[in-house]
Amino acid sequence: MIRTPDNPGVVLPDWLELIVRFLVGGTFVYASFDKILHPADFAQNIFHYRLLNEFLLHPFALLIPWLELTTGLAMILGFARRGAALLIGLMLVMFMAAITSALIRDLDISCGCFSTEGGDAVGLSLLFRDVALLVGAAVLWFARGTRRTF
Amino acid sequence: MASVHKEKLYSSTSAWREGLLLLGLTLVLAAGAWIVRTPRLPLTADLSLYELELGAPVMQPAEAILAYVGNTHMFVDTRTTAIDRRSIPGSLNLRPESFDDDLREIYDFIVPEDPLILYGDGNLILISNVAVKLQERGFFNVTILVGDLNAWQDAGGDLTPLTEVSP
Numbered sequence: 001m002i003r004t005p006d007n008p009g010v011v012l013p014d015w016l017e018l019i020v021r022f023l024v025g026g027t028f029v030y031a032s033f034d035k036i037l038h039p040a041d042f043a044q045n046i047f048h049y050r051l052l053n054e055f056l057l058h059p060f061a062l063l064i065p066w067l068e069l070t071t072g073l074a075m076i077l078g079f080a081r082r083g084a085a086l087l088i089g090l091m092l093v094m095f096m097a098a099i100t101s102a103l104i105r106d107l108d109i110s111c112g113c114f115s116t117e118g119g120d121a122v123g124l125s126l127l128f129r130d131v132a133l134l135v136g137a138a139v140l141w142f143a144r145g146t147r148r149t150f
Numbered sequence: 151m152a153s154v155h156k157e158k159l160y161s162s163t164s165a166w167r168e169g170l171l172l173l174g175l176t177l178v179l180a181a182g183a184w185i186v187r188t189p190r191l192p193l194t195a196d197l198s199l200y201e202l203e204l205g206a207p208v209m210q211p212a213e214a215i216l217a218y219v220g221n222t223h224m225f226v227d228t229r230t231t232a233i234d235r236r237s238i239p240g241s242l243n244l245r246p247e248s249f250d251d252d253l254r255e256i257y258d259f260i261v262p263e264d265p266l267i268l269y270g271d272g273n274l275i276l277i278s279n280v281a282v283k284l285q286e287r288g289f290f291n292v293t294i295l296v297g298d299l300n301a302w303q304d305a306g307g308d309l310t311p312l313t314e315v316s317p
Contacts, residue, residue: 039191047200057195083168128297
């Protein structure tokens with residue numbers, strides 16, 4: 001990462017930026033597929049967190065997977081890259097808040113992160129994974145690389 | 151220094167603008183998929199359904215009527231005591247207390263691959279028990295109809311006087 005006097009942002013080498021974009025974007029695209037195909041099952045997963053009421057649960061279950069897909073694709077393709085990094089960052093903060101709240105309340109539930117059936121149990125490892133993704137999104141938010149598109 | 155600050159401000163604004171653009175795109179895609187795809191997930195959730203942890207997915211009466219009209223599913227009556235003498239036309243009987251006998255009776259009419267819609271008197275747990283038994287016997291395409299026959303009729307479904315398949 002190089003800082004230049006004229007450019008306050010972080011300049012990433014093209015190859016590194018591409019890898020981070022694929023890792024973060026690819027994770028979100030992959031995470032969206034099963035949820036888009038099975039919105040009712042995803043709603044069940046969200047319900048287990050017991051954070052949303054009847055008016056928010058289904059709209060949330062319908063919107064979040066598509067948001068993951070669009071932001072993930074945008075990130076990979078380099079379209080609206082910083083906007084995608086911003087939205088992915090906000091989603092990750094929201095996911096981490098939900099996981100933390102489930103951990104505090106000692107809820108024994110699956111996270112619903114990648115698969116609507118089974119999947120990882122809510123635990124600290126999920127928080128670490130989300131932190132890692134958040135770091136990736138933050139790097140892309142601050143990055144001022146020359147590679148704008150794939 | 152001022153130009154750097156200006157650039158930062160512009161850059162930040164454009165990122166928010168990009169974010170809004172992606173949000174708009176998401177809304178269009180999600181709404182389009184919700185409209186095109188059936189059965190649609192209702193926008194307001196019935197949380198009691200999620201509390202129950204049923205053994206099979208549920209179906210709203212309006213969706214079940216589409217399946218009935220399209221003749222895509224077979225309907226199975228799981229009511230033990232038929233206080234309500236009506237039933238969904240063409241439905242088969244599969245009662246919890248005589249499950250194996252009833253299943254033997256209707257085995258000529260259904261195969262495990264058939265999509266089934268189970269209905270009852272509105273007690274989803276009882277219907278779910280039948281769904282689980284069916285799944286144990288290899289019937290995995292099982293759905294539970296939400297509500298009782300009044301809900302079915304209110305949604306526009308046909309009803310006929312109850313005719314028992316098994317004694």
